[in-house]
Amino acid sequence: MEYTIFILLLPxxxxxxxxxxxxxxxxxxxxxxxxxxxxxxxxxxxxTAWNYFTLPRVNGVFQALTPLKVEWLHLTDxxxxxxxxFLDPISVMMLVVISTVSLMVHIYSMGYMHGEKGFQRYxxxxxxxxxxxxxxxxxxxxxxxxxxxELVGVSSYLLIGFYYTKPTAIAASKKAFIxxxxxxxxxxxxILILSFFTKTFDFTELMNGTAEPxxxxxxGQSFLGGSVxxxxxxxxxxxxxxxxxxxPLHIWLPDAMEGPTPVSALIHAATMVVAGVYLVARMFPLxxxxxxxxxxxxxxxxxxxxxxxxxxxxxxxxxxRVLAFSTISQIGFMIVALGVCLGKGEHEGxxxxxxxxxxxxxxxxxxxxxLGAGSIIHAVHSNEMDHMGGLRKYMPITHITFLxxxxxxxxxxxxxxxxxxxxxxxxxxxxxxxxxxTMSFIAGLTAFYMFRLYYNIFWGKEHEHExxxxxxxxxxxxxxxxxxxxxxxxxxxxxxxxxxxxxEVYNIHLDKVVATVSVCIAVCSIALATIFYxxxxxxxxxxxxxxxxxxxxxxxxRFYIDEVWMFVTHKIIFRCISTPIAWFxxxxxxxxxxxLAWSAQEASFSIRxxxxxxxxxxxxxxxxxxxxxxxxxxxxx
Amino acid sequence: MMFAGIFGFFTRKNTLAxxxxxxxxxxxxxxxxxxxxxxxxxxxxxxxxxTLFAIxxxxxxxxxxxxxxxxxxxxxxxxxxxxxxxxxx
Numbered sequence: 001m002e003y004t005i006f007i008l009l010l011p012x013x014x015x016x017x018x019x020x021x022x023x024x025x026x027x028x029x030x031x032x033x034x035x036x037x038x039x040x041x042x043x044x045x046x047x048t049a050w051n052y053f054t055l056p057r058v059n060g061v062f063q064a065l066t067p068l069k070v071e072w073l074h075l076t077d078x079x080x081x082x083x084x085x086f087l088d089p090i091s092v093m094m095l096v097v098i099s100t101v102s103l104m105v106h107i108y109s110m111g112y113m114h115g116e117k118g119f120q121r122y123x124x125x126x127x128x129x130x131x132x133x134x135x136x137x138x139x140x141x142x143x144x145x146x147x148x149x150e151l152v153g154v155s156s157y158l159l160i161g162f163y164y165t166k167p168t169a170i171a172a173s174k175k176a177f178i179x180x181x182x183x184x185x186x187x188x189x190x191i192l193i194l195s196f197f198t199k200t201f202d203f204t205e206l207m208n209g210t211a212e213p214x215x216x217x218x219x220g221q222s223f224l225g226g227s228v229x230x231x232x233x234x235x236x237x238x239x240x241x242x243x244x245x246x247x248p249l250h251i252w253l254p255d256a257m258e259g260p261t262p263v264s265a266l267i268h269a270a271t272m273v274v275a276g277v278y279l280v281a282r283m284f285p286l287x288x289x290x291x292x293x294x295x296x297x298x299x300x301x302x303x304x305x306x307x308x309x310x311x312x313x314x315x316x317x318x319x320x321r322v323l324a325f326s327t328i329s330q331i332g333f334m335i336v337a338l339g340v341c342l343g344k345g346e347h348e349g350x351x352x353x354x355x356x357x358x359x360x361x362x363x364x365x366x367x368x369x370x371l372g373a374g375s376i377i378h379a380v381h382s383n384e385m386d387h388m389g390g391l392r393k394y395m396p397i398t399h400i401t402f403l404x405x406x407x408x409x410x411x412x413x414x415x416x417x418x419x420x421x422x423x424x425x426x427x428x429x430x431x432x433x434x435x436x437x438t439m440s441f442i443a444g445l446t447a448f449y450m451f452r453l454y455y456n457i458f459w460g461k462e463h464e465h466e467x468x469x470x471x472x473x474x475x476x477x478x479x480x481x482x483x484x485x486x487x488x489x490x491x492x493x494x495x496x497x498x499x500x501x502x503x504e505v506y507n508i509h510l511d512k513v514v515a516t517v518s519v520c521i522a523v524c525s526i527a528l529a530t531i532f533y534x535x536x537x538x539x540x541x542x543x544x545x546x547x548x549x550x551x552x553x554x555x556x557x558r559f560y561i562d563e564v565w566m567f568v569t570h571k572i573i574f575r576c577i578s579t580p581i582a583w584f585x586x587x588x589x590x591x592x593x594x595x596l597a598w599s600a601q602e603a604s605f606s607i608r609x610x611x612x613x614x615x616x617x618x619x620x621x622x623x624x625x626x627x628x629x630x631x632x633x634x635x636x637x
Numbered sequence: 638m639m640f641a642g643i644f645g646f647f648t649r650k651n652t653l654a655x656x657x658x659x660x661x662x663x664x665x666x667x668x669x670x671x672x673x674x675x676x677x678x679x680x681x682x683x684x685x686x687x688t689l690f691a692i693x694x695x696x697x698x699x700x701x702x703x704x705x706x707x708x709x710x711x712x713x714x715x716x717x718x719x720x721x722x723x724x725x726x
Contacts, residue, residue: 612722614722616648623643
């Protein structure tokens with residue numbers, strides 16, 4: 001499978017080509033170039049997936065392959081950083097997800113970004129992002145993953161700040177970069193701790209038992225009440241929490257919606273934000289064997305984040321913000337699913353499979369939702385729900401595909417979201433009923449806010465438009481239909497045959513009780529949303545909003561988490577730590593250097609009279625000096 | 638003789654005159670070498686050789702000195718010592 005290298009090479013070459021020569025091309029030509037290269041990458045990914053999953057299993061498990069591995073940086077014999085390609089079920093699955101969504105976004109952007117200034121630059125950045133994301137998932141070792149992890153952060157920064165003349169976009173891009181970078185500090189420390197104790201970065205060595213004695217000894221050493229391994233893995237999750245927008249590091253994701261909508265679909269819904277989930281899944285054997293308490297903590301963080309952001313999503317009025325909070329909530333689901341795993345066995349490891357399954361289905365339907373939202377924004381030129389309403393007549397394709405995605409995310413059979421969410425709920429009920437019921441409640445909230453969104457956009461009161469909204473061009477509707485088709489059928493993929501916690505075949509069987517309960521909850525929530533928001537007049541939500549005014553205001557201000565962070569950074573970190581350090585730097589460090597410079601200057605001022613330029617004076621001084629020396633020698637020797 | 642040269646070197650305003658004074662200093666020391674060799678170590682010839690050597694060096698040094706003075710003249714249109722005080726920069 002050496003051809004997999006082209007999956008990485010093509011996008012990076014396209015980035016260089018479009019970045020360096022793009023401005024000489026016509027915008028459309030640049031777009032077509034980018035799309036074609038991504039098309040080839042997608043085909044290659046499908047071929048890889050096909051070839052990989054048709055390989056014979058060994059002991060009932062798909063073997064992990066390393067088609068390519070180069071030593072990149074040699075530190076010591078034990079510690080070297082490699083670059084390469086690592087194929088196992090989850091990385092192959094991610095290849096398919098990323099290249100599909102990215103291809104759809106490339107096609108969609110041809111219509112959506114048509115006529116924008118910097119079209120070529122946009123495609124160059126898209127290629128860069130695709131390259132880094134693909135590199136991240138096929139990483140052979142943690143360090144390669146970290147390199148691409150940062151590249152993903154940079155390309156996300158570039159794309160959020162694509163409209164660089166808009167102050168809000170600049171602020172959002174900086175916020176996204178700084179928050180995730182701050183979290184990556186934890187990731188880096190985690191990597192260093194882990195590699196310090198295991199003497200390796202390599203996933204294969206970590207997982208196949210080569211490093212087991214070292215891991216055991218690391219798990220035995222305790223530090224501040226936990227084993228060092230648990231600390232390392234916990235810090236690594238901090239990096240994952242930053243990228244995957246887990247509470248309290250979620251604040252960058254809603255603001256990241258300032259970027260172009262296809263970018264939100266690609267980066268902030270389908271691919272980059274699930275990097276944290278992918279990281280935990282990748283390190284899953286270590287978590288489950290050596291730090292189950294960290295894994296449980298991850299589950300609680302995920303559950304809280306899911307609940308928290310689902311409540312916020314119920315009151316936001318910007319449609320992209322609603323989708324952003326819904327993304328955070330759904331990633332919370334995936335994280336919970338990983339966290340509630342109790343072991344690697346057939347049944348204990350259900351959450352792992354469920355999480356990956358949900359990652360797959362969510363990537364498809366959430367990209368669909370975002371692209372649909374983009375098409376709506378394209379038509380009405382606004383993000384606000386109030387400016388929409390009654391759009392179903394004007395945009396039939398967008399309407400139908402959006403509805404499919406809403407049903408999928410709400411968990412209505414036979415759409416894909418139902419199957420994956422059901423697995424997550426069963427896994428959560430296995431772990432603890434509290435988590436199980438919480439997640440079911442959140443699933444209900446999800447259905448409610450998604451249909452609130454749906455009704456407010458497509459039904460309800462029609463807004464006065466400057467010109468009649470019309471359906472988007474084919475370049476934009478084709479990706480919608482394609483993703484909708486995937487959303488319709490993806491649930492029937494026997495996902496457990498490809499990905500499961502121990503690699504063996506897992507037959508998905510629906511837990512009838514859980515399925516019935518979750519469908520009931522979803523249907524009730526949808527009915528509630530229908531009653532609330534179907535009509536042009538919406539008396540009940542207004543009434544509720546007045547009754548719970550405090551809660552409503554708090555939720556629409558996102559529970560003031562941004563303000564808390566502002567307080568922490570500005571009032572505490574800046575004032576108590578940064579200001580004294582700045583004072584010390586300016587007055588003590590700089591002061592010392594300035595003193596040296598000042599004293600040298602003063603000294604040279606006082607002796608510069610010696611250098612008069614008069615040759616005879618020099619000779620005179622020389623003579624006097626010579627005489628003094630001679631006299632001195634005569635006298636003292 | 639030597640101190641006449643040193644005096645001239647310190648007091649002349651003209652660089653050419655300074656060069657001539659320098660020659661005086663050298664000549665004085667050459668004579669010293671020759672004379673002291675003759676009276677103190679008549680059997681040896683180092684002093685005489687050194688004198689010959691110093692004469693050759695003095696000739697070369699004068700050539701260099703003249704060349705420098707000519708260059709100074711071309712640059713500042715004068716060969717007075719006070720004209721070349723800018724050399725300190």
